Amino acid sequence: MASLGKGRIEAFSDGVIAIIITIMVLELKVPHETHFADLLPVLPVLLSYVLSFVYVGIYWNNHHHLFHATRGVNGAIMWANLHLLFWLSLIPFVTHWMGENFRASAPVASYGFVLLMAAIAYQFLASLLARHDGTNSVIAKALGKDRKGNLSVLLYCAGIALSFVNFGAALSVYVGVAVLWFIPDRRVERALAEVQAVQPNGNGL
Amino acid sequence: MASLGKGRIEAFSDGVIAIIITIMVLELKVPHETHFADLLPVLPVLLSYVLSFVYVGIYWNNHHHLFHATRGVNGAIMWANLHLLFWLSLIPFVTHWMGENFRASAPVASYGFVLLMAAIAYQFLASLLARHDGTNSVIAKALGKDRKGNLSVLLYCAGIALSFVNFGAALSVYVGVAVLWFIPDRRVERALAEVQAVQPNGNGL
Amino acid sequence: MASLGKGRIEAFSDGVIAIIITIMVLELKVPHETHFADLLPVLPVLLSYVLSFVYVGIYWNNHHHLFHATRGVNGAIMWANLHLLFWLSLIPFVTHWMGENFRASAPVASYGFVLLMAAIAYQFLASLLARHDGTNSVIAKALGKDRKGNLSVLLYCAGIALSFVNFGAALSVYVGVAVLWFIPDRRVERALAEVQAVQPNGNGL
């Protein structure tokens, strides 16, 4: 097996995702005044920070599950992973723009666009991992027909379209997709549990 | 056991906490002048940085002990952990606001509020870990009735209330809770030592 | 063998590279206006971010492969590694300067200069690792005559020279070198695979 270990790609991804999720808090500008009312202008930025925190948390969670079920990585997987990290790294930028202008089409649509590209990058990474492990592998079986992933892509497109009509509806769609993914990917957990039942010393961490 | 390994959740938390603790130093604005007296306006920000550094250090310390005694994690634990990290990530924001306005009620109360929410998030995470490991587990026994945690929650509430009366008293309460937690959680260490005495090849790192 | 383990030098390098690759996104200034056209001034900075993201990704990839094939490190290797990280840490600075002034000679030449110094630092690190492992080691054989590395150094020099004549040509050279390195170093992967075929319990991760 010429494939490389997965430990370092996990550690690097954890580092990048940890920085992305924490860097967003730098966008929260401390008010110059000292009353609670002075926090009001910060509120929309804080709320979009919360939404993005949940999204980046979801990606970390799913990334964790995805690589937990994986046996090894190759060069293509490394680049697919960096591609995913690239789109995730743009989340602080669009979060800030949307947080300061959540009633405007362009920022809300841009936020959805970055989420859309990250979702596509994740699906691509997952498919490469499934191919690398073989069609009979845990991950290939677990992913199967990725209905939740496909649905998310459709919903992001709907959200982007809605942002030109009604920003509230667009934001609701983004929140809805986050709720959809809030629960980590049971398919992978279930398939792993099955495999471990058959082969007790499977590829557990 | 379908539970996931705890290694990556520890690594991710370490990353986020390391960034939070270091990012606060970016709030220390370098004076434009070049005399020691020009450092005076920086002093309150530096002192609130010290307090927050100790607090984040305490959380890292206790987080380390908590997961050291844990056998595995599940999806709910991951989200409870992210919830704790979310409140910790707001510490740089309230530290900066309080550092620049430590005589005003709202910033001092906000600082206490974020500490309160982080404490509640930590208690919730610990209770999930205890439930996951089973009521006879090391961690469940060690936590038992979490008197120090409950006392902290009460003291934060008192600190928030005091911030509307006397900012010095409120700050003293925050410093007091930090002193209370300065010593890492002996309960976990003691329970671990007992278990390791009985089962020599226990769940040591 | 008095050499130190390589685990911590990998972890530290991963941390620094993860921060470098993510910190660049802070340079993307959120527009004050809310139309798509307001993103246009951000576009050159975004494009130079993409190029630097790919470059830092290439360095991480190659760093991963380099240390994967290595058995241990010593003090000199640690400093050669820090020297590489130093030049990589200047990439966000020159990326930002070039992104805002990609039609000017000095920023485009400075960008090439930092890439050149990083390439030389990488070659020096690789040669130290090969010497440490011995001339018959996997890494020494794999690197052999480092033609791709030498070609890159020449191309960076050409790019720097071109930046005083035609910035488009200089940028094309920088993009060209990135494409050249996009595929991870097959030599190391191939040599590792050969060794693992002979010694099945080789130095896999």
Next chain:
Amino acid sequence: MASLGKGRIEAFSDGVIAIIITIMVLELKVPHETHFADLLPVLPVLLSYVLSFVYVGIYWNNHHHLFHATRGVNGAIMWANLHLLFWLSLIPFVTHWMGENFRASAPVASYGFVLLMAAIAYQFLASLLARHDGTNSVIAKALGKDRKGNLSVLLYCAGIALSFVNFGAALSVYVGVAVLWFIPDRRVERALAEVQAVQPNGNGL
């Protein structure tokens, strides 16, 4: 042995040190103009960045060696480690102040003061580690009478005093101490090598 594993304290320290060493580059303000001459005002900040990069690199190197020779940690060691990280976290602040005002006493003296406190914190951490491992341990023997550490403390004091007389002399002292420490701590490496020669399956990583 009730002591905790050292893996996570190393990972956390690596994270904090990686952020400190990289965050300093954010102080390098990109010039608004586009000539090489516009880099001149950045030069002193860049040079103080180089000096601090070397210093933080030295601390990481020595920290690596120190914990490599260590068997376990306890609560006091964790706090001594956080205390060291606190002083290291102030290096970006004093680096920036000195970089912009390297001809003024207060910034140059402040830089030396933070280095002095970091050196004292390191000595304290090393003594706790030696006590924890026992007087016959590798680390206790290796450290012995810490002459280089004591000399550094004296030199930092001299540098601080000199900064009120001649900033060039003070800077030379700081550079001199860095050169003194540039070579990693041979004492620990030598003692480790001796122990590993006696006990072949010693505490290698």
